[in-house]
Amino acid sequence: xxxxxxTCPLPLRDYPNIVLGHGGGGKLSAELVEHLFLPAFRxxxxxxxxxxxxxxxxxxxLAYSTxxxxxxxxxxxxxxxxxxxxxxxxxxxxxxxxxxxxxSAGFIxxxxxxxxxxxxIVTRMAEAARQARVQIVTGDTKVVERGHGDGVxxxxxxxxxxxxxxxxxxxQARPGxxxxxxxxxxxxxxxxxxxxxxxxxxxxxxxxxxxxxxLVADLLPIGGIRxxxxxxxxxxxxxxxxxxxSSAVGMxxxxxSLPVNEQVQSACSLLGLDPLYVANxxxxxxxxAPENADAILERMRTHVVAERACKIxxxxxxxxxxxxxxxxxxxxxVVTMQLGExxxxxx
Amino acid sequence: xxxxxxTCPLPLRDYPNIVLGHGGGGKLSAELVEHLFLPAFRxxxxxxxxxxxxxxxxxxxLAYSTxxxxxxxxxxxxxxxxxxxxxxxxxxxxxxxxxxxxxSAGFIxxxxxxxxxxxxIVTRMAEAARQARVQIVTGDTKVVERGHGDGVxxxxxxxxxxxxxxxxxxxQARPGxxxxxxxxxxxxxxxxxxxxxxxxxxxxxxxxxxxxxxLVADLLPIGGIRxxxxxxxxxxxxxxxxxxxSSAVGMxxxxxSLPVNEQVQSACSLLGLDPLYVANxxxxxxxxAPENADAILERMRTHVVAERACKIxxxxxxxxxxxxxxxxxxxxxVVTMQLGExxxxxx
Numbered sequence: 001x002x003x004x005x006x007t008c009p010l011p012l013r014d015y016p017n018i019v020l021g022h023g024g025g026g027k028l029s030a031e032l033v034e035h036l037f038l039p040a041f042r043x044x045x046x047x048x049x050x051x052x053x054x055x056x057x058x059x060x061x062l063a064y065s066t067x068x069x070x071x072x073x074x075x076x077x078x079x080x081x082x083x084x085x086x087x088x089x090x091x092x093x094x095x096x097x098x099x100x101x102x103x104s105a106g107f108i109x110x111x112x113x114x115x116x117x118x119x120x121i122v123t124r125m126a127e128a129a130r131q132a133r134v135q136i137v138t139g140d141t142k143v144v145e146r147g148h149g150d151g152v153x154x155x156x157x158x159x160x161x162x163x164x165x166x167x168x169x170x171x172q173a174r175p176g177x178x179x180x181x182x183x184x185x186x187x188x189x190x191x192x193x194x195x196x197x198x199x200x201x202x203x204x205x206x207x208x209x210x211x212x213x214x215l216v217a218d219l220l221p222i223g224g225i226r227x228x229x230x231x232x233x234x235x236x237x238x239x240x241x242x243x244x245x246s247s248a249v250g251m252x253x254x255x256x257s258l259p260v261n262e263q264v265q266s267a268c269s270l271l272g273l274d275p276l277y278v279a280n281x282x283x284x285x286x287x288x289a290p291e292n293a294d295a296i297l298e299r300m301r302t303h304v305v306a307e308r309a310c311k312i313x314x315x316x317x318x319x320x321x322x323x324x325x326x327x328x329x330x331x332x333x334v335v336t337m338q339l340g341e342x343x344x345x346x347x
Numbered sequence: 348x349x350x351x352x353x354t355c356p357l358p359l360r361d362y363p364n365i366v367l368g369h370g371g372g373g374k375l376s377a378e379l380v381e382h383l384f385l386p387a388f389r390x391x392x393x394x395x396x397x398x399x400x401x402x403x404x405x406x407x408x409l410a411y412s413t414x415x416x417x418x419x420x421x422x423x424x425x426x427x428x429x430x431x432x433x434x435x436x437x438x439x440x441x442x443x444x445x446x447x448x449x450x451s452a453g454f455i456x457x458x459x460x461x462x463x464x465x466x467x468i469v470t471r472m473a474e475a476a477r478q479a480r481v482q483i484v485t486g487d488t489k490v491v492e493r494g495h496g497d498g499v500x501x502x503x504x505x506x507x508x509x510x511x512x513x514x515x516x517x518x519q520a521r522p523g524x525x526x527x528x529x530x531x532x533x534x535x536x537x538x539x540x541x542x543x544x545x546x547x548x549x550x551x552x553x554x555x556x557x558x559x560x561x562l563v564a565d566l567l568p569i570g571g572i573r574x575x576x577x578x579x580x581x582x583x584x585x586x587x588x589x590x591x592x593s594s595a596v597g598m599x600x601x602x603x604s605l606p607v608n609e610q611v612q613s614a615c616s617l618l619g620l621d622p623l624y625v626a627n628x629x630x631x632x633x634x635x636a637p638e639n640a641d642a643i644l645e646r647m648r649t650h651v652v653a654e655r656a657c658k659i660x661x662x663x664x665x666x667x668x669x670x671x672x673x674x675x676x677x678x679x680x681v682v683t684m685q686l687g688e689x690x691x692x693x694x
Contacts, residue, residue, distance in 0.1 A: 019687065020687065020691045021686060021687020022687075023580075023691070023692075024580060024581065024685065024687045024689075024690075024691070025579065025580025025581030025585050025626075026581050026585060026684050026685035026686055026687055027684045027685065027686045027687075028686055028687050029580075029581075030589075030684065048516060048517070048518070049517060049589070049593060050442065050443060050516050050517055051412060051438075051439040051440075051442035051443065051575075051576060051577065052410040052411055052412030052439050052440050052442060052443045052445065052505075052507075053410070053411045053412065054408050054409070054410055054411075054443050054445075054509055054516075055408065055409045055410075055411055056408050056409075057408075057409055059406065061401050061402060061403050061404075062401070062402045062403075062404055062506075063399040063400070063401050063402075064399055064400045064401075064402055064449060064451060064484060064485050064506065065398060065399030065400065065451070065485050066451035066452070066453045066485055066486060066487050066502070066504060067453065067487045068453040068454070068455050068487055068489045068502060069489075070455060070489045070491050091398075092398040092399050093398075093399050095397065095398035095399060096397060096398065096399045096401050098399065098401075102411060104411060104412070104413035104504045105413070106413045106414065106415040106453075106502045106504075107415070108415050108417060108455070108500055137411060138411050138412050138413055138504075139413060140413050140414045140415055140502075142415045142416075142417045142500075142692075143691070144417050144497060144500075144692065145691070145692075147494065148496065148497045149495065149496065149497075150491060150495045150496075153455055153489075153491075153500070155413070155415060155453045155487075155502035155504075157413060157451045157453075157485075157502075157504035158399075159409075159411065159506065160399075162401055169395060169397050169401075170395070170396060170397055171395070228398075229398060230398065232372065233370075233371060233372025233376075234371065234372030234373050234376075238372050238373060242377075242396070246396060279372075337373050337374045337377065338371065338373035338374065339368060339373055339374045339375055340366065340367065340368020340369075340371045340373055340374075340375050342371075343371075344367045344370070344371070344490070344492070345370075345489075345491065345492075
């Protein structure tokens with residue numbers, strides 16, 4: 001029997017949209033990997049096509065994180081679900097002081113989703129990965145029937161190396177520490193909401209979606225960084241509340257010091273939202289020792305992602321677990337965690 | 348101002364079902380983590396509640412893998428999406444010869460999903476993790492609106508350590524090698540299909556969902572293992588086709604040697620399916636050097652997950668990239684990769 005010249009008798013494989021078979025582990029799955037994912041994410045670990053990637057890492061403690069992305073719409077001013085999926089996990093790793101190295105990517109596709117759109121998303125993920133200097137080394141694709149998904153959901157996980165001597169974590173804040181934010185707040189959430197609500201401004205609100213790992217790597221040698229957090233879902237208010245609870249300290253911020261873009265402020269006013277609770281995707285909060293605060297702030301401002309960095313408050317031994325804000329008229333208000341969310345499916 | 352005795356004025360937080368707010372990064376999200384995930388997955392890395400877990404690993408190469416799980420129904424004879432999500436990734440890591448250590452878990456929940464069912468799934472994940480001796484150290488929860496999901500989708504990723512000197516991969520098969528399977532094939536896929544199609548048998552078909560990492564760890568010291576693969580989606584046929592392509596070798600299997608449970612065979616016949624293409628979730632294929640095959644087979648059979656392990660074929664230099672099967676009547680057929688899938692949403 002001669003099998004050499006045998007070929008598939010059914011050349012049916014030119015689909016413009018995702019079909020269930022793309023998730024079936026057969027030829028269609030293999031073609032998606034070979035023609036879409038491999039060329040975009042190109043690296044030797046992924047090209048081996050094993051059940052897992054095998055990696056050689058430098059010695060050190062490992063940071064490990066995961067996030068699923070269900071943002072709607074998939075494309076928005078300043079980014080897409082693709083950049084979000086890469087930068088979101090890169091930034092989570094950086095919040096431990098880690099240098100992000102490798103990502104995994106899991107796609108849940110809805111039957112009927114456009115392959116052209118998937119291609120665009122994957123291309124943007126690849127570009128974001130290049131920019132953040134991480135490799136996407138392992139992945140998975142599942143397909144669900146029409147009406148059981150929403151185009152595409154993406155999960156990424158990531159691993160990075162934590163440098164020796166770095167011990168950053170949500171329980172490290174101490175009374176007297178200074179609270180810094182790396183730039184304007186609320187841009188990502190309001191970019192999404194503007195699209196959804198059809199809001200028009202003179203200039204479009206753009207998501208701040210960006211990697212902040214290089215910024216973190218540049219700040220670490222200065223010393224004095226106790227806590228880092230990227231204020232995504234729930235915004236600055238929720239992040240500071242969580243840190244206050246973990247560290248058993250109080251926090252005081254000044255409303256007037258909060259950097260907010262004019263259009264973001266207008267959109268928030270229109271929709272009755274508080275920018276303190278709106279998601280960011282390229283910012284970080286840093287709780288730092290008072291003696292290092294100025295040096296850290298100065299260094300931050302040399303980075304394009306943190307030009308508008310500023311001090312927004314301080315840590316106190318009073319009212320532990322609680323965040324309060326001094327308002328423009330000099331009053332004090334408690335800034336609680338929200339019960340649920342004001343903006344669903346923002347990331 | 349005295350904040351000490353301040354409490355939330357809205358004690359609204361006793362929800363029997365998932366609401367959008369459970370994915371919002373506010374109090375409801377925090378409660379889900381604190382009351383559901385933390386107690387079930389209990390470990391110090393997770394309890395730190397940082398943006399990423401910080402882990403100390405033994406030296407060595409790292410295996411890294413990810414899988415999303417969209418199985419329907421969520422509960423089936425022999426398991427649930429919870430055990431699948433843990434064992435699926437544990438087994439992918441083991442296929443590199445790695446000792447699995449840590450998992451991440453990302454949940455995409457649909458608004459309205461029962462918290463009791465979520466609790467049951469999480470409990471089963473925790474039990475599966477204990478059994479496979481891995482820790483779930485980092486996680487994420489998103490919520491999508493009713494009609495944009497299907498109860499719950501779970502992504503897990505995992506990392507493990509590959510022992511020194513172990514180089515197992517899909518390109519390592521050589522002519523003359525022996526093909527082993529660790530037990531009966533098709534059980535998982537047919538357990539799912541029996542539930543979906545309402546098939547009745549004298550004894551219920553149970554999924555084989557189980558971790559095979561301990562089995563692998565026990566086989567490695569024997570030596571001679573070239574390739575390992577867990578034949579999930581696409582079954583044994585797709586896995587062997589992929590290995591044949593990666594290693595540029597041919598493969599010949601004997602239909603009569605394939606171990607298939609009687610009920611699985613009956614269900615396959617009823618539904619017009621070939622067990623060679625049906626998913627397994629607790630089996631492995633091993634391509635091994637001929638001189639080690641008997642010792643490996645003997646050792647396999649001492650494990651409860653591999654009691655019915657057997658030789659099913661051999662690797663050949665003929666027809667590279669192709670899998671052929673000798674049928675019961677002595678004929679030879681080409682066993683191709685399927686185009687799409689015969690069984691959607693099996694894992």
